[in-house]
Amino acid sequence: MLDGSVVNLALPALHRDMGASFSDLQWVIDGYLLSLSALILLGGSLGDIFGRKKMYIFGLVGFGVFSMLCGFATTPFMLISLRILQGVFGALVVPGGLAIINTNFAPQQRGKAIGQWAGWSGIAAAIGPLAGGYLIDAFSWHWIFFLNVPLIIICGALAFIGARESLPERTRHIDFTGAGLAVAFLACFTYSLIEGPGRHWDLLSLGLLVAGVALLAIFVTVEWRKRDPMVDLKLFASRNFTGANIMTFAVYGAMSGMFFSLVIYLQTVLHYSSLVSGLTLLPVTIMLLLFSGRMGAITQKMGPRLFMTIGPIIIAVAMLLLVPLAPGADYFWHILAPVILYAIGLCLMVAPLTITVMSSVNDHESGIASGINNAVSRAAGLIVIALLGLFGAGNYQGSIVFCACLAAGAGVASLVLIRNPKVVKERDATCRYFEHHTR
Numbered sequence: 163m164l165d166g167s168v169v170n171l172a173l174p175a176l177h178r179d180m181g182a183s184f185s186d187l188q189w190v191i192d193g194y195l196l197s198l199s200a201l202i203l204l205g206g207s208l209g210d211i212f213g214r215k216k217m218y219i220f221g222l223v224g225f226g227v228f229s230m231l232c233g234f235a236t237t238p239f240m241l242i243s244l245r246i247l248q249g250v251f252g253a254l255v256v257p258g259g260l261a262i263i264n265t266n267f268a269p270q271q272r273g274k275a276i277g278q279w280a281g282w283s284g285i286a287a288a289i290g291p292l293a294g295g296y297l298i299d300a301f302s303w304h305w306i307f308f309l310n311v312p313l314i315i316i317c318g319a320l321a322f323i324g325a326r327e328s329l330p331e332r333t334r335h336i337d338f339t340g341a342g343l344a345v346a347f348l349a350c351f352t353y354s355l356i357e358g359p360g361r362h363w364d365l366l367s368l369g370l371l372v373a374g375v376a377l378l379a380i381f382v383t384v385e386w387r388k389r390d391p392m393v394d395l396k397l398f399a400s401r402n403f404t405g406a407n408i409m410t411f412a413v414y415g416a417m418s419g420m421f422f423s424l425v426i427y428l429q430t431v432l433h434y435s436s437l438v439s440g441l442t443l444l445p446v447t448i449m450l451l452l453f454s455g456r457m458g459a460i461t462q463k464m465g466p467r468l469f470m471t472i473g474p475i476i477i478a479v480a481m482l483l484l485v486p487l488a489p490g491a492d493y494f495w496h497i498l499a500p501v502i503l504y505a506i507g508l509c510l511m512v513a514p515l516t517i518t519v520m521s522s523v524n525d526h527e528s529g530i531a532s533g534i535n536n537a538v539s540r541a542a543g544l545i546v547i548a549l550l551g552l553f554g555a556g557n558y559q560g561s562i563v564f565c566a567c568l569a570a571g572a573g574v575a576s577l578v579l580i581r582n583p584k585v586v587k588e589r590d591a592t593c594r595y596f597e598h599h600t601r
Contacts, residue, residue: 163283165229165252165310167290167443169194169245170421171436172303174429176238179303186238188356188551191422192544193242196352197249198256199540200345203392206257206533207337214261215327219318221254226314233307256540257533262321264520264532265328276520277458277513289447291425291440298436340392343381348541350374355548394530403522403531405579406470406515410535411542412572413474413511416565418543419550420481423561431558432489442497449505450512457513465582466514473511474573480504481566485559518580 169191176182176190209217228248235241260279267275297305351374358367385391398404428434428442461469483500491497516535523531546568553560 163286164290164293164313165248165307166191166194167286167421168294168306168309170425171291171294171440172298172306173422173426175298175303175436176241180236180238180241182238185356185360185551186242187426188547189242190238190245191547192352192356194245194249194252195540195544195547196348197246197345198252199537199544200348201250201253201341202256202537202540203344203530203533204337204341205253205255206261206530206536207390207392208254209258209261209533210527210530211336213327214258214265215321215325217254218258218262218325219321221251221258222314222318222321224251225255226311227251229307229310229314233304235304256536257530260516260520260532260536262325262328266326272520273458273462273513273517275458276516277454277456277461279516282454283512291443292437292447293440295435295437295440335390337385337388337390337392340381340385340388343377343384344392347374347377347381348544350377352544352548355545356551359551392530393534394527397523397527397531397534400522402518402580405575406518406522407535407538408575408579409470409474409572410515410519410538412568412575413477414539415542415546416474416477416481416568416572419546419561419565419568420484422547423550423558423565424484427487427558432487432491442501445498445502446505446508449502449509453509454513457509458517461514461517466518467576467580467582469510469514470518470576470580471573473507473509473514474569474576476507476510477504478507478566478569478573480507481562481569485562485566487558 173182173187173190177187180186182190205217205221225248228244228251232241232244232248235244260276263275263279264272293309294306297303297309350370354367354371354374358371361367382395385393386395398407425439428439429436434442457469480500480503483503484497487496519531519535546565549564550557550561553564
């Protein structure tokens with residue numbers, strides 16, 4: 163989470179120092195998201211098969227190595243290639259962290275624990291621009307990748323000492339076919355959406371778009387028939403699990419697109435420094451730190467539906483308030499006020515969304531459920547950032563309006579699909595748990 167927010171802030175510096183084009187900047191973000199979102203499902207499965215703690219620590223080591231190598235990149239192609247490899251190991255870290263929480267805490271403690279996890283994830287995403295902005299302004303963009311290394315060492319030590327290993331109840335197999343198809347269809351989509359506008363939608367761009375659709379259909383068919391699929395489609399029989407993932411795709415896609423556009427706009431049009439651009443997100447850090455843990459506890463008492471509906475709609479309104487932003491705009495009214503409103507919406511939805519995903523599956527499915535939800539959120543960012551090129555390079559206003567529409571759609575999806583578990587008994591174990599804590 164820290165890495166993603168820091169790299170967004172460095173995009174203008176990459177353009178200046180390496181002559182990176184707009185499509186190069188898209189690839190710096192999307193190259194990482196491509197391997198991460200395609201393999202995060204496999205990462206969740208590997209944790210379920212070989213042990214979540216073991217795969218988590220292995221992923222941390224690889225992520226740290228390629229983070230350091232990214233800092234030595236000298237060309238856009240070199241950086242993009244290393245970011246893709248960084249995403250491969252990130253695919254082991256992301257689902258592993260949440261699955262470890264789900265299997266190391268007793269059911270009555272999970273709501274608060276997941277709330278803290280959600281809060282610190284958001285805090286990391288917001289602190290990133292502060293630390294990254296300082297490093298970029300004081301030194302260079304290379305240092306934002308070195309920042310990961312000491313944090314990963316600390317993280318690995320804490321995981322080694324504090325986390326208990328968890329192994330599956332039955333022997334499972336690795337789904338290499340599913341992983342390959344996921345990489346293939348996401349790569350086709352990403353290339354066609356990023357390069358298509360610049361190539362005037364030539365035969366190659368359109369062909370890859372069609373191929374992506376066909377490969378997605380094959381992926382779903384293969385996963386449905388496999389005994390040990392990378393994506394267990396039976397999990398989507400749960401209405402809450404399906405609704406939460408639809409909502410995740412829309413709202414996290416909107417957030418990724420908004421940050422991508424806003425950070426570039428603040429530095430290239432409003433001429434903010436990297437550090438000042440990062441400081442604009444400070445209210446998000448403070449509010450997530452104060453309220454995310456509490457929202458986890460409140461969700462267990464009231465249910466997630468209300469918060470998952472209102473939160474994205476507030477985020478959409480905040481995004482629309484950022485549309486008129488122009489040179490000479492008043493900081494407090496045109497930037498700070500929308501960011502505070504955005505933070506309120508984020509606080510309302512992050513913990514309830516995570517709790518809904520994890521409580522709609524059984525404990526032994528927690529790794530793959532976490533993997534699916536994280537893959538959806540990363541794939542959403544991948545696809546939405548790629549789609550922004552359709553509005554024209556640097557079209558800030560069009561991009562923000564599109565992202566606001568996505569966020570509002572997430573709220574509508576939650577209203578229609580999400581049910582409070584005490585009302586809709588989708589899974590007996592989940593219902594008994596929520597009934598006990600909401601009686």
